[in-house]
Amino acid sequence: MSKPLSAETIAIVKSTAPALQQHGVAITTRMYERLFVDPAIKGLFDQAAQVSGEQPKRLAGAIIAFAKNVDNLGALTSAVERMATRHVETSIKPEHYPAVANALLPAIKDVLGDAVDERVLGAWGEAYWFLADVLINREAQLYAAELPDLETI
Template identity: 70%
Template structure:
């Protein structure tokens, strides 16, 4: 499982105020990029997209992650809910690179290259993959448990 470096964690925590202020804009831009793939778009509740509920929910999750990246145990219940929802909607390990490819450019699009520098995006990339690995492992276990039941 990948981990984020201490430097990356510090950068992610330092960007939390920008995420708090612009999170919904970032997640809305991310979903616009992600939904160019019709198969991925079909996995999502479009009513929750239209209402803004899903972009808000994801923005809040990203903010909580940024604030707690050095205390992941604080996120246990939220991670459990994400895993359950991902299993319910059929999210698989192969979807995570698609999200990364949509999220990281969306951060730069919204915050601008002067704030979302290459260093900042690299830190968020490390942080993203650290969380993705946690989710992928938990989801694999949940799918296994589901099959065994």
């Protein structure tokens, strides 16, 4: 289980929800530009969804919903389930998560500029890893459920 986020981190993340709502797609579009410099990561994505602009919108939606509900994760249960299922379908593994953190946090800074300082980026870094741990744990359960039952082989 992930370490709970501090009250201060929760307050900072919630206070940045309106800026993310306004600039969410710009941030995630920039995030993918940074992420796709690595061809191995790029290959994990369905380029059709990317070209249509669907994937940045879905990710922006997930990030905004998370910012609003960071102190009420129960509201995100069905969203987490959908993300984890899609991640397992596309073979996303724990080792892929640092690349997204390393693309997302600078992308927030690129788009929001002086509106974000080290404190805000630090809070978002903690929040990212909190959500990532929730997803990684659920994905591990789904991968385990996919394995054949050894006793029947």
